[in-house]
Amino acid sequence: MRIGELARRTGVTTRALRYYEEQNLLTAERSASGQRHYAETAVDRIHLIRQLYAAGLSSKTIAELTPCVIDGKATPELLQRLATERDHLDRHIADLAQTRDRLDSVIDGASSNMQTGAPCPRDASA
Amino acid sequence: MRIGELARRTGVTTRALRYYEEQNLLTAERSASGQRHYAETAVDRIHLIRQLYAAGLSSKTIAELTPCVIDGKATPELLQRLATERDHLDRHIADLAQTRDRLDSVIDGASSNMQTGAPCPRDASA
DNA sequence: GTAAAACTTGACGTTGACGTCAAAGGCAAA
């Protein structure tokens, strides 16, 4: 498939796909005229890339780790990198959960204040 | 306390603290000569701000929500905003957990490959 | 065969959260 179809099927722009290639996150065959052609596996690859981006990894980190993730093979150093990233992610998730809980308690507090008719700093007229 | 001490005690730079003030996330008393002076509560406030940043909120969003979080009071609209952000956060956490699990299985796969002596693309010499 | 759509590279623009000087004034210790 060509770049437009891959973009449609993954929901990322063609600009982003070319950027990923530039960052060595993605490779493509080229037709005689120079157009990119992708295999079906590229769709999953893009999803993986997006997932790692969402996990807070940089393109540089992703570029270093993806051969390992794709092939399931790694040097001890890469394996260590992966474990480190996993731990960072785990910590991050825990922090976010704490933030969510804090938001929850804020929402609870604000709701009960509203039910008891407590005044609001943004609307102290009533 | 002055800005330097607040920076040391919170681990954020003075530049960031001034930036937070510029974005209306933080206020400070001013001495006659114009220097900023902060109350003890500022330390917690900074931690809250950092926490919300880590949750993926923008300075604009934080500026809109923090009076509510600080005071525990809100208009219905603010409450709705909070609930929306909470849901986004919840979804984000779930996505990250999925990514973490994927990393876990990658690490497992790579580890077993190594134990069985499977070759690595980065070190195919052995 | 031709027009529209898709593709190419190249290059400059954008945004958020600061970093990094610079030039000036403020403040506590010796």
Place this chain on the structure above:
DNA sequence: TTTGCCTTTGACGTCAACGTCAAGTTTTAC
């Protein structure tokens, strides 16, 4: 009083992950 760190505002720099033209080529549709 002078030394030396602290603080002030202002303004330009940075970095990642793209957005957005531009100008030209290729493929597709009729």
